[in-house]
Amino acid sequence: MKRAGLIAFLLISFLLICPNFSQAALKLYVEDEEVQLKHDLVMINGNYMIPLWVFAEHLDAEIQVDDTRFQIIFADQTIEMQLGAETALVDGREYILEVGPQLVQGEIIVPLRFMADQRHLSLAFVQELNGFRLARKSPRFSGLGSLLVTEAPSSSPLAQEEREAGPQGPEEPEEPEVPKEETSIVVYEPSEERGLREIVFLGGPRTSVFLDLESYSGYQTYLLEQPARLVVDLYGVKGDPPPMLEVDSPVLSSIRASRFDDQTLRVVCDLKAPTGYQVLPAPGGGIAIDFNYQLYSLALEDQDGSLLLSIEMSAAPEVQATYLESPLRLVLDFQDTTLLTRSFDTPVNLGPIVRWRVGQHSPAVTRVVLELAEPLASLPVEERAAGSFVLPFFPGTAAEAAAYLRAQQHAQEEPEELGAELLPTGEGVLSGLVIAVDPGHGGSDPGTIGYQGTFEKDVNLAISLYLGELLSEAGAKVIYTRDTDVYVSIFQRPEIAMEAGADLFVSVHANSHIERGRARGTETLYRAGDPASELFARIVQEELVKAITLIDRRIWGREDLAVFNGSNIPAVLVEVGFLDHPDEEVLLRASGFQKVAAQGIFNGIVRFCLENKR
Numbered sequence: 265m266k267r268a269g270l271i272a273f274l275l276i277s278f279l280l281i282c283p284n285f286s287q288a289a290l291k292l293y294v295e296d297e298e299v300q301l302k303h304d305l306v307m308i309n310g311n312y313m314i315p316l317w318v319f320a321e322h323l324d325a326e327i328q329v330d331d332t333r334f335q336i337i338f339a340d341q342t343i344e345m346q347l348g349a350e351t352a353l354v355d356g357r358e359y360i361l362e363v364g365p366q367l368v369q370g371e372i373i374v375p376l377r378f379m380a381d382q383r384h385l386s387l388a389f390v391q392e393l394n395g396f397r398l399a400r401k402s403p404r405f406s407g408l409g410s411l412l413v414t415e416a417p418s419s420s421p422l423a424q425e426e427r428e429a430g431p432q433g434p435e436e437p438e439e440p441e442v443p444k445e446e447t448s449i450v451v452y453e454p455s456e457e458r459g460l461r462e463i464v465f466l467g468g469p470r471t472s473v474f475l476d477l478e479s480y481s482g483y484q485t486y487l488l489e490q491p492a493r494l495v496v497d498l499y500g501v502k503g504d505p506p507p508m509l510e511v512d513s514p515v516l517s518s519i520r521a522s523r524f525d526d527q528t529l530r531v532v533c534d535l536k537a538p539t540g541y542q543v544l545p546a547p548g549g550g551i552a553i554d555f556n557y558q559l560y561s562l563a564l565e566d567q568d569g570s571l572l573l574s575i576e577m578s579a580a581p582e583v584q585a586t587y588l589e590s591p592l593r594l595v596l597d598f599q600d601t602t603l604l605t606r607s608f609d610t611p612v613n614l615g616p617i618v619r620w621r622v623g624q625h626s627p628a629v630t631r632v633v634l635e636l637a638e639p640l641a642s643l644p645v646e647e648r649a650a651g652s653f654v655l656p657f658f659p660g661t662a663a664e665a666a667a668y669l670r671a672q673q674h675a676q677e678e679p680e681e682l683g684a685e686l687l688p689t690g691e692g693v694l695s696g697l698v699i700a701v702d703p704g705h706g707g708s709d710p711g712t713i714g715y716q717g718t719f720e721k722d723v724n725l726a727i728s729l730y731l732g733e734l735l736s737e738a739g740a741k742v743i744y745t746r747d748t749d750v751y752v753s754i755f756q757r758p759e760i761a762m763e764a765g766a767d768l769f770v771s772v773h774a775n776s777h778i779e780r781g782r783a784r785g786t787e788t789l790y791r792a793g794d795p796a797s798e799l800f801a802r803i804v805q806e807e808l809v810k811a812i813t814l815i816d817r818r819i820w821g822r823e824d825l826a827v828f829n830g831s832n833i834p835a836v837l838v839e840v841g842f843l844d845h846p847d848e849e850v851l852l853r854a855s856g857f858q859k860v861a862a863q864g865i866f867n868g869i870v871r872f873c874l875e876n877k878r
Contacts, residue, residue, distance in 0.1 A: 291395025294322040298395075303369050305376075305396075311363045312396070313373035323383065323398075332716075332850055334365075334372065336379075343382060345374060348847045351544075354382055359545045367715045367846040368781060459503040460529055463519050469579035470600060471515040475531060475551040477501065483551060485543055492535035496543070496553070501529040514578040515539060515555045539602040540627040556602040557581060559630050562622055564614055565654075571615050573632070573655040575645070577601070580653060585642045587662055594640050596632040596655070603630040616640050616659070641665035663737040666863070667693040670871045693870060695739030700761035702771035702827060703728035703744070704837075707751030712776040714849035720774045721749065723852045727840065728772045730862035738870065758830030768800070768872075769835035770865065771827050774843040774852055784845045785815030789837040791828040792821030800834045803875070804868030811864025812857065814841055814848065834872075838865060 292299040292314065299318055306313045319325035319336050326337040332347040344353040350364045365374045376396070380387040385398045459478045466472040475496070482499040505521035517534045524530040533553070540556040558578040565574050573596075575581065586595040607623035616638035625631035634640065643656040643665060658665040703724040705711035711720030725746070732742040743764040745757040752760075761769045777783035786809050790801035801819040809816040822828065828835050840861050841848040851857040 291393055292318070293390070293393060293395060293397040294318070295397075295399055297322065303371065306366075306368055306373060308363045308366065312376045313363075313366065313368075314376040314379065316365075316372040316374055319379070329372070336374075338383070341382065343379075347372070348850050352378070357545070358543075370715070460498065460501055460506060460521065460531075463506050463509055463521065463531065465509055465511045465513075465516075465519065467511075467513060470557060471513045471555040471578075473516075473519060473533060473553045473555075474546075475553070477549045477551060479549040483543070485541075487538060487541070489538050492538045494533040494535060494541060494553070496531040496533070496551070497524060498529045498531065498551075500527055503529075505529055514558050537602075537604055540600075542600075542628070554600070556600050556628065557598070559598060559601050559603050559605075560651075561605055562632065564612065564617065564620065566614055571617070571640070571657040571659075573657070575653040575655060576651060577653065578651065580645060580647060583642065583645060583655065585662070587639075587641070592636040592639065594634040594636060594642065596634070596642060597625065598630040598632070600628050601630040615657075639664075643669065661737055663734050663866070664693070666867060667738055667870045667874075670867065670874055693738045694735060694873060697739075697768065697873065698741045698743060698764055698766045699735055699869065700743045700745065700764065700766035700769045701728045701732050701735070702757050702761075702769065703746055704771055704773040706746050706749055709751055712774055712843045714843045714853070715781075715846045716849055716853070718843060718849055718853045720776075720843050723774050723840075723843065723858070724772045725749065726855065726858045727862050727865075730859050731770070731772065731865050734862060734866040735869070738866075754826040755830060757827050758835075761833070762831050766831075766833060768869065769827070769831055769833055770804075770869065771835070771837040772865070773837060773839050774841060775839035776844040777842060780844045781846060784842050784848050785817040786812065786841060787817040787839045788819045789822050789825065789828075789839070790819060791825075791835050792823045794834070796834040797821075797828075797836060799876075800868075800872050801836045803872045804836055804838060804865055807868035807871060808838065808840070808861065808864035811860050811867065812840070812851075814851075 290305045292301060292305065299322060301315070303315075316327055316334065316336070319338075320327045324338065328335045328337065334345060336343040336345075342355055345361075345365045347367055348364045350361045352359050352361055359378075361375055361378055363375055365372055367373075377387060379385075380398060385400060388397050388399070389395070390397050461476040461478060464474040464476060466474055475498070477498070484497045484499075486495040486497075487493075488495060505523060508518055508520040510518050515536060517536055519531065519533050521529060521531045535555075537558070539558065542554045544552045544554070546552055559581070560576040560578075561574075562576075563574040565572050581601060582599040584597045584599060586597070587593075588595060603622065603624045605622075607621075609619070609621035611619050616636045617634050617640065618637055619635040621633050623631060638659070639661045641658045641660060641662045641664070643658050645653050645655050647653050658668055660668075703721070705719075705721040705724060707721075709721065711724065713719060725748075728744065729747065732744060732747075735742050743761060743766055745760050746752045757771070758769065775783070775787070786805065788801040788805040788808070790797040798819070798821065805816065805819050822837075825837065827837060841852050843849050843852055
């Protein structure tokens with residue numbers, strides 16, 4: 265990122281000094297051929313982006329696109345990327361991107377400098393052309409370490425055109441030709457020098473090591489068991505190896521390097537036990553190695569009638585829970601974790617748990633499966649001592665567990681005063697409540713349409729149906745203004761809620777902006793002048809942003825919305841994200857994200873009700 269920032273600074277400074285060039289759109293050349301761009305080049309986070317089609321039309325690539333994924337296939341190399349993803353696969357090897365591919369104005373654009381590096385092309389900004397030049401042959405440097413280079417005038421497109429046109433009119437006596445310099449700012453120059461500057465032990469919860477290379481290097485890894493060690497062979501790396509590094513880590517005992525042959529430097533990480541790992545080339549050179557968390561033991565315990573999973577491991581685990589109904593199971597996936605004990609599959613008679621099994625599901629995931637007679641949900645992991653953790657269980661469904669957590673969090677808090685009547689609640693978390701769920705748009709009204717053709721009405725309905733399921737499980741009676749793809753007028757929607765005796769009204773939408781593709785984030789609208797609706801909006805916004813982690817834009821009151829003005833109950837309209845932003849469209853059309861969004865809205869509803877019991 266520092267290199268991208270320097271490049272951006274140099275170019276912006278140059279354009280400020282030369283205003284004539286800043287008024288014109290930047291051009292792009294491949295060798296001496298100008299690329300006829302359909303839109304201006306885009307800079308994102310200091311990185312200029314290049315349209316995908318340029319590689320097909322000018323660099324002999326074949327492009328294959330499958331939804332959000334695509335491949336750039338050259339005769340000697342295949343590069344795979346995904347819209348919005350900040351990693352790329354080059355011949356199956358993963359690389360980190362400073363900025364992921366984007367869909368802008370109907371074109372897929374990719375990072376220019378990254379692609380130049382992978383194709384071993386020089387990249388320069390040429391003042392006389394007011395644009396970038398990609399070249400297979402590197403330009404000559406005018407001085408060691410200088411950013412300025414010179415090229416022969418014959419490479420100029422204008423000079424080429426003059427030669428092809430032939431003589432014009434009577435021949436004039438030839439005057440001595442004065443070479444005309446072409447001034448370029450070198451953005452990227454392929455480097456033949458590859459050296460290992462340093463081996464850096466970063467430590468951290470996962471135990472990380474950084475190999476500080478001067479530039480990108482090919483590599484191969486081998487995990488060996490007797491003795492346990494990870495071998496990393498770095499190809500084309502010159503110079504003497506750095507000294508051995510003794511480390512204090514749950515995973516490593518030392519890191520050493522030696523020359524395997526004239527072209528290969530070998531780095532050996534001596535492990536305390538075989539473990540999974542991840543290797544990621546870093547932007548600008550260098551390789552990061554992240555080792556898995558170490559899971560030493562697991563045990564099911566019953567403490568005074570409360571079930572929990574006792575965990576001994578090197579650091580606090582990241583656990584993803586999945587609930588399966590047929591047969592009834594709770595699956596716990598420990599991410600980036602290596603199991604250091606034997607796998608097992610054992611019957612057990614402990615509360616609703618009838619059997620459990622533990623094993624290494626993949627190199628990066630340790631899986632625990634609990635077979636159940638009754639619903640059981642997991643609660644957040646708690647640390648009880650260094651290297652010792654517990655994962656408590658809740659006797660009930662995931663929705664009931666989420667409601668329980670909210671109740672625990674706010675049990676000691678005094679409810680805020682409302683300007684409207686407080687909501688009634690019954691014996692259950694939401695029992696006795698009638699909640700109107702309003703999926704925005706529908707039928708002949710598609711709402712906002714995303715870059716990939718996603719209809720807002722479909723996103724709204726999917727999130728609303730997931731939300732309705734959660735509300736029903738928590739005991740509420742759910743009234744949908746629509747539960748299929750049909751048109752319902754904005755005036756009918758509050759009437760449906762009022763006729764059903766609804767206590768709350770929640771309208772679900774995806775947003776758009778007048779400057780398409782610029783705005784992003786989450787916001788919640790409420791009926792202006794109604795303190796109950798304002799508090800409802802504030803809580804739903806907080807919980808939704810916490811769940812989906814998009815930008816927290818604001819809550820704001822509206823006096824002009826028919827869905828608010830047709831009722832007098834607490835009412836909010838949730839704009840989950842911007843469908844006309846290419847990144848957020850990818851999220852909004854994904855069922856996993858839709859479920860998380862529904863969970864966030866549900867958490868807000870439950871919290872609002874629990875904090876404002878009669």
